[in-house]
Amino acid sequence: MPRISIIMGIYNTPNKEIVKEAVDSILNQSFKDFEFIICDDGSTDETYQTVKKLINNDLRCILLKNDKNVGLAQTLNNCLKVSNGEYIARMDADDVSVLTRLEEEINFLDQHPEFSLVSGYAELFDEYGIYGIRTNVEYPQNKDMLFGPPFIHAAMLIRKKDLLDLGGYRVCKETLRAEDYDLWMRLYASGKRGYNLQMVVYKIREDKNAYKRRAYKYRFDEAQVRYHGFKRLGLLPNGLFYVIKPLIVGLIPQSILKILRNEAI
Numbered sequence: 001m002p003r004i005s006i007i008m009g010i011y012n013t014p015n016k017e018i019v020k021e022a023v024d025s026i027l028n029q030s031f032k033d034f035e036f037i038i039c040d041d042g043s044t045d046e047t048y049q050t051v052k053k054l055i056n057n058d059l060r061c062i063l064l065k066n067d068k069n070v071g072l073a074q075t076l077n078n079c080l081k082v083s084n085g086e087y088i089a090r091m092d093a094d095d096v097s098v099l100t101r102l103e104e105e106i107n108f109l110d111q112h113p114e115f116s117l118v119s120g121y122a123e124l125f126d127e128y129g130i131y132g133i134r135t136n137v138e139y140p141q142n143k144d145m146l147f148g149p150p151f152i153h154a155a156m157l158i159r160k161k162d163l164l165d166l167g168g169y170r171v172c173k174e175t176l177r178a179e180d181y182d183l184w185m186r187l188y189a190s191g192k193r194g195y196n197l198q199m200v201v202y203k204i205r206e207d208k209n210a211y212k213r214r215a216y217k218y219r220f221d222e223a224q225v226r227y228h229g230f231k232r233l234g235l236l237p238n239g240l241f242y243v244i245k246p247l248i249v250g251l252i253p254q255s256i257l258k259i260l261r262n263e264a265i
Contacts, residue, residue: 104199
């Protein structure tokens with residue numbers, strides 16, 4: 001039985017080179033005791049065939065396909081159902097894992113049973129190269145949830161038992177774009193804790209203008225996730241401002257947001 005099950009959802013991502021880079025970054029990891037479960041979320045293009053060719057009958061890989069597009073949360077739950085690992089790692093189909101990522105993360109959790117999950121820093125890159133880095137606090141506490149997700153979801157490694165004890169990912173309208181944020185708050189409400197390695201373990205492919213494409217309706221969903229999560233964590237009523245923060249940010253002119261985001265990077 002593999003120690004780690006890496007789960008990845010993919011949908012309409014036909015660019016073979018991008019997918020190949022993501023898949024290879026897992027298959028070439030320095031830590032070898034894993035299975036790689038990839039689920040095509042009902043793609044309407046050649047994505048499934050592309051992935052099938054890339055894994056090329058590699059016995060470490062399991063390729064699934066949803067009958068229709070159901071979203072990331074349900075897709076990851078489908079991967080969980082067939083997983084055999086003691087730990088669950090995440091991966092996104094257009095990103096890259098540093099080749100020692102799994103080794104660093106499993107060594108940490110093996111040595112620190114008091115933590116349920118571990119993540120780390122991520123470099124941000126686009127077609128022109130690396131342009132920034134995403135960091136998080138080393139020891140996230142309940143109050144850190146007020147400011148946003150304190151872990152990089154796609155870079156995480158989590159104890160499978162703890163994830164299953166929560167029922168996996170919560171599937172509903174409000175978690176469509178915030179399944180990770182919802183998970184962290186439910187995990188912390190259950191008494192579990194996580195840690196962020198103070199090093200780069202992951203690379204996120206993201207163009208600098210990605211935030212412009214975020215539909216305002218998803219900000220209402222995030223506000224609901226925040227409200228329910230903060231309530232579980234005892235962060236209300238003091239945290240009410242942070243519940244509506246996504247709605248306020250969505251009204252700020254993009255020119256100002258760009259300046260603020262560049263300063264943050």
